[in-house]
Amino acid sequence: MTLNDVFMIVPSSAALSGAIWFVVLTVIFYMARSHAHKGIISLTEAIHNSFRLSARSVKHLRDILITRNRDVLLAQGREATERIIEREFERIDATVRKDLSEYPALHRHLNEEVTNIDESFKESTDVPPTPPAWVKAVEAVAKIPAAKGDPTVGNILEDIHQSLIKSSTRALDEYRKASSKRHQLLQKMMPHWRNVLKALQQVDKSVNSLLSRSVTIDRLMHDYEDILKGTDKAQRMLSSSSMTQFFIAGFVLAIAVGGAFINFNLIARPMSEMVGGADMLMGFKTSSVAALVIILVEISLGLFLMESLRITRLFPVIGALDDKMRVKMIWITFIFLFALASVEAGLAYMREILMQDDSATSAALRGEAAVAEVENSALWITTASQMGLGFILPFALTFVAIPLESFIHSLRTVLGTALVALLRGLEWLLRFVGNMARSSGKIFVHTYDFLIFLPVGIEKFVKNNKKEGGKQSAGSNVGGVL
Amino acid sequence: MKIGQKPYLIFLVVAAFFLQSCSDGPAVPNTRGVYMLLDTSGTYTKELKQAQRVINYVLSQLDSGDSFAVARVDTGSFSEKDIVAKVSFKDQPSKANAQKRVFRDKIDKFVKTVKGSAYTDITGGILQGIEFLNEAGTGHNTILIFSDLKEELRKGYKRDIPLTVTDYSVVALNVTKLRSDNIDPREYLDRLEKWRLKVESGGGEWRVINDMARLEKILVRK
Numbered sequence: 001m002t003l004n005d006v007f008m009i010v011p012s013s014a015a016l017s018g019a020i021w022f023v024v025l026t027v028i029f030y031m032a033r034s035h036a037h038k039g040i041i042s043l044t045e046a047i048h049n050s051f052r053l054s055a056r057s058v059k060h061l062r063d064i065l066i067t068r069n070r071d072v073l074l075a076q077g078r079e080a081t082e083r084i085i086e087r088e089f090e091r092i093d094a095t096v097r098k099d100l101s102e103y104p105a106l107h108r109h110l111n112e113e114v115t116n117i118d119e120s121f122k123e124s125t126d127v128p129p130t131p132p133a134w135v136k137a138v139e140a141v142a143k144i145p146a147a148k149g150d151p152t153v154g155n156i157l158e159d160i161h162q163s164l165i166k167s168s169t170r171a172l173d174e175y176r177k178a179s180s181k182r183h184q185l186l187q188k189m190m191p192h193w194r195n196v197l198k199a200l201q202q203v204d205k206s207v208n209s210l211l212s213r214s215v216t217i218d219r220l221m222h223d224y225e226d227i228l229k230g231t232d233k234a235q236r237m238l239s240s241s242s243m244t245q246f247f248i249a250g251f252v253l254a255i256a257v258g259g260a261f262i263n264f265n266l267i268a269r270p271m272s273e274m275v276g277g278a279d280m281l282m283g284f285k286t287s288s289v290a291a292l293v294i295i296l297v298e299i300s301l302g303l304f305l306m307e308s309l310r311i312t313r314l315f316p317v318i319g320a321l322d323d324k325m326r327v328k329m330i331w332i333t334f335i336f337l338f339a340l341a342s343v344e345a346g347l348a349y350m351r352e353i354l355m356q357d358d359s360a361t362s363a364a365l366r367g368e369a370a371v372a373e374v375e376n377s378a379l380w381i382t383t384a385s386q387m388g389l390g391f392i393l394p395f396a397l398t399f400v401a402i403p404l405e406s407f408i409h410s411l412r413t414v415l416g417t418a419l420v421a422l423l424r425g426l427e428w429l430l431r432f433v434g435n436m437a438r439s440s441g442k443i444f445v446h447t448y449d450f451l452i453f454l455p456v457g458i459e460k461f462v463k464n465n466k467k468e469g470g471k472q473s474a475g476s477n478v479g480g481v482l
Numbered sequence: 483m484k485i486g487q488k489p490y491l492i493f494l495v496v497a498a499f500f501l502q503s504c505s506d507g508p509a510v511p512n513t514r515g516v517y518m519l520l521d522t523s524g525t526y527t528k529e530l531k532q533a534q535r536v537i538n539y540v541l542s543q544l545d546s547g548d549s550f551a552v553a554r555v556d557t558g559s560f561s562e563k564d565i566v567a568k569v570s571f572k573d574q575p576s577k578a579n580a581q582k583r584v585f586r587d588k589i590d591k592f593v594k595t596v597k598g599s600a601y602t603d604i605t606g607g608i609l610q611g612i613e614f615l616n617e618a619g620t621g622h623n624t625i626l627i628f629s630d631l632k633e634e635l636r637k638g639y640k641r642d643i644p645l646t647v648t649d650y651s652v653v654a655l656n657v658t659k660l661r662s663d664n665i666d667p668r669e670y671l672d673r674l675e676k677w678r679l680k681v682e683s684g685g686g687e688w689r690v691i692n693d694m695a696r697l698e699k700i701l702v703r704k
Contacts, residue, residue: 276573278547
């Protein structure tokens with residue numbers, strides 16, 4: 001029995017069958033109206049509640065994630081700030097060590113210079129020449145009243161006068177010589193003054209450097225305090241910094257991937273000579289996998305080298321090694337890297353030879369074997385360039401460790417933020433769907449009533465009539481009483 | 483987060499890589515095998531220069547691990563003796579290049595010294611090709627038939643044998659029109675149709691390439 005057979009109650013008339021079905025269904029729907037309404041409302045309420053609960057769970061999850069993100073961000077920021085502050089203190093320590101270790105020498109140097117200056121100054125003191133002792137005796141003789149016309153006295157006085165002139169001239173000469181000597185001594189003091197000035201300038205520079213570093217540390221300590229307190233300002237600052245780091249590190253990593261790709265192309269072809277060109281490994285040529293593995297090993301060695309140098313801090317185990325072991329590790333990784341770089345340079349050379357062989361074979365297959373090979377005088381440049389690239393790129397890839405560290409650290413923050421946004425969107429969607437479900441319940445109820453509008457209308461009409469009849473009868477009863 | 487603190491991440495990556503590699507089903511070798519039949523009957527020997535071009539092109543396209551054989555079609559082609567040159571390219575590309583040059587020299591010598599045969603046993607040649615490629619164990623096999631596809635068997639030769647060419651590509655190259663085809667083109671079309679049915683009923687893919695300027699289509703699978 002098909003659906004059509006069921007529908008066609010009156011086989012000859014589809015319209016009549018339809019009308020009968022309409023009446024039957026209308027009656028059934030009308031009779032089930034109350035239960036249907038309850039069912040629809042219950043169902044949509046249940047859907048609404050389940051979505052609301054889900055939204056609440058998502059919100060709870062989002063709150064946990066926000067707290068966790070905040071903790072991680074602050075922990076990362078604290079660690080990074082501690083590293084910077086530590087570094088600043090190391091710099092101050094280095095400056096203080098350097099300058100203070102020289103301070104006794106500087107002090108001694110300054111003392112010596114000052115003593116020299118002092119001595120020179122003392123030596124250069126202006127001492128007036130003492131008048132000869134007999135000058136007073138001469139004065140006494142000169143006061144003796146001489147008899148007029150006594151030539152003896154005159155001669156004596158003349159001699160005394162001449163002696164005085166001679167004595168004065170000699171004294172003046174000596175004084176001039178002494179002055180000149182003093183001036184020379186004062187002139188000799190100039191280099192000492194300059195030395196003192198230079199030493200003091202050095203001291204000034206060191207002190208200023210310490211002062212500027214102390215200002216930086218002061219600022220960093222302020223940031224550090226903010227981070228420890230977990231202020232919103234610190235969180236915003238760290239979040240913004242993480243985003244910036246993420247994009248910058250991502251950009252540099254993309255460049256590094258380009259470098260790795262060039263490196264791969266340099267060694268993939270010659271690797272097929274070593275490991276075979278036909279073997280496949282997990283859907284890839286074994287030679288390509290081998291070339292990739294070599295590059296990845298180089299990058300790993302670069303990471304270890306950077307860790308050992310304490311430039312990056314991805315592996316705490318390496319960072320915690322004692323200095324002796326760390327230095328050993330630096331040398332070991334460097335030697336391995338050097339060896340791999342040399343191998344790559346050799347492979348790059350081999351690549352050139354193989355390319356020439358390939359082109360010669362292709363030419364022969366194209367029927368160009370008779371064409372004489374043109375000696376390319378500039379071919380050595382490309383060969384040397386390839387070898388140079390093969391040697392340098394492994395060392396260049398070593399520095400990938402720095403952006404990689406930044407990328408990994410910032411990735412956590414970026415992913416956390418993205419996940420929070422995703423959860424926020426999911427929460428909104430769940431609430432929206434839940435509310436839509438509740439509203440749709442009312443819509444379904446009205447639609448249901450619309451489908452059975454005829455009996456509902458009759459019911460309303462009858463009820464209204466009854467009400468009016470009741471009112472009228474109540475009114476007439478009242479009138480009768482009155 | 484420090485990488486060293488999350489060793490399970492490395493495990494997950496390795497496990498994902500392993501699962502991905504296991505999900506492709508039974509592995510088919512990625513090597514190619516090509517068996518080329520050269521019709522040396524009657525006037526078709528004039529077309530062998532074209533065949534030489536095709537052979538050189540195929541040689542340039544094949545890599546290490548691939549196999550290639552060129553065989554002549556004569557009175558009874560189901561024989562190793564009809565294989566003019568065959569090679570399985572070594573793993574090292576430089577050695578494969580040397581093999582290609584030797585192969586080309588052999589073909590050059592053959593083209594210069596070839597003599598026309600009275601009969602054309604294409605079916606026997608295909609059967610020999612299937613045998614060769616099955617033994618070579620290559621993953622993607624192609625049989626090239628450089629012929630006008632007009633089979634002429636000596637009396638007593640039985641060649642009404644169904645071909646088993648499952649997953650093979652059978653490519654007819656340079657199918658020239660005979661004088662009789664010009665009188666009644668249906669002969670030519672019937673000939674092509676007969677071979678198509680024969681190959682496709684054996685599970686193979688049938689193609690016809692008459693434009694020798696488009697050699698790049700020879701080894702391309704649909």
